[in-house]
Amino acid sequence: MEFIVLIIILAIIFYLLSVAWPFLLLLVAIWILWKVYELYYYKSSSFAEIKQRVTTYINDCNELNQHIESLKDTTLISNKTDYGEASYQDASSWNYKRKHLKEEKYAPNVHQCSRTVCSNAQKKPFEYICKYFGIKATEETLSKFEAILNNFEAAEEGKQHLQAEKEKIIKSIETDIPVLIRKLSKKKLEQNLGFEEMDMSTAYFPKYVFQYVSSGGNASTHCDVTMDIDNLNRFILFLSEKIKFNKSAAGQRALMTSKLRQHIKERDGFTCQLCGASVEQEPHLLLEIDHIKPISKGGMTVEDNLQTLCWRCNRSKGSKF
Template sequence: MKSIWARLGWGKYLVYLYALIILSWLFDVNLFILILIIALVYGSVELFVFLYFKGGKFLAIKDGIDSHIQNCNDLNRHIEELKNSYFDFQNQSYGIAGMIDTSKYSFQRRELKKMHKSNQVYNCSLSICRNAANEPFKYLCKYFKIDINEDTLNKFGELLNNFSSAEEGKKILLKERKEILDSIENEIPRLIITYYKQRLIENLGFLQIDLSTSYFPTFTFQYVSSGGNSSMKSNIIFDIKNLNDFIQFINNKIDYINSSKGQRSLMTSILRTYIKERDKFMCRSCGNGIINEPNLLLEIDHIIPISRGGLTTLGNLQTLCWRCNRSKGSKIIV
């Protein structure tokens, strides 16, 4: 949520002006002269900051931590790849058409503007929208054509695994970046650390860290009255908790064949933690672990990938560091 200061927009410049007028009155200084003094001071500071980031001392500091910065950036890119791993369930497409109100009366029909068309939006009756709010998973499967079977269970399990790693990775990334900045804090001018920290981060070469959760898939049941005067929405957001619950919901509905229920484990947050603990928080490929690298992102890998017939069973799961897991892809490495 934006702060009040950020929401002021151009209005904050009026606040600046009023502040200058009050200062000129308090110190009995001509307003133009006060503005000129402030502009000169501000310009001098900006020039100092600009020259500092171009200077040899700063570039030497940057070179000294460059490998650590690149490691952070590689992890950042990996997290973005995990966030983009969402698979799309295509809802029935009925084509695209425009709607124009040609009535003789000047009806506002404001709610019609809120109607959106998407394969993740289902336009429905008011009763369906309300029922979807009460039983979201049931109505999600029914109206978005999500089959209740093992393939769906595997896909959502993989999605949970990737999203959980992404959320964990963001925390690790912030911690790693903070430790790098703390290590050079005494070498950077206090002015830069206090007032230009974001510019410092950018000049050091750190990629921007996206902390938002907007990548979580959202399915919407949307009702808009025929007259366009009322509307309602029911949103199902697949965050980590909802993914865990949905996996359990699908599992409970599946009619397992050939006793596979006794063999399969559910890819949930609890299982992810169990596998890491079983493997002593160490990568089964390179042997690196959180003892040697406290800020290491560990992920859960299917030894035989799901795409090649692998199951989510304890014997087919292993802990890999993000680097080994990223390089492995769909290969089988034990």
């Protein structure tokens, strides 16, 4: 049956080719002309002049892009010594944008378990993540997850700012770019202007997977818990309820949640406390929350120890330590 369908399709194609070849030839000619024009335009001096005008802004965008990538890099929680039966293995089938990321970074933490554990994990995911991925409710763990939230939320905000800034730059030169190039060569235009490719996907969010596979391998179910911003916020609250805090921290410690991040920014008037850059001057400025005395040096998550920094200052502060 399939064979007959194939024959019919081939027959139709041959028929079209024999009748419509002048038309196809015309299409090919138009396509070649377009490619030549495109190539010519990007090599032209008028394009070079436009590029020159916006190059500083584009470099700034690319730097922010790299910064966002480093924010996403925040190490995952994996108490390997305490891992029990859990094992690392890439069982995902989503498409990775870049090959080198496929290897380790975004691979979910997978726990092979019984059907019962798998279905119970669905009901109480946080309890089960702690239990089966060796995550202890301690102040240290809490701090790590708070750092992850702080960085990931900045990364997500940074992505939005970057996108907006990119659109703004392209809009500012819009009238100087030929309509055809603007409409038909959008991606190439960005590349030729010098924009690095942005990764807008959220595949970097850590993922905990409970997976049940029957002994024969025929049946399998899994429960995936993605630690996105919402789940990280909830997980931080969940952990803090379980922790018996030290006397020094008890009662006065704040939790680094989305709410607190917003609060600190408002308190500081959406202004970098080091260089004074503000959202008022730069609407797409990425602001981050910084521990004045770093956690690693005994600093605490309390309002007095938190400040708003722009991403540039935060980045250079980070590299000093």
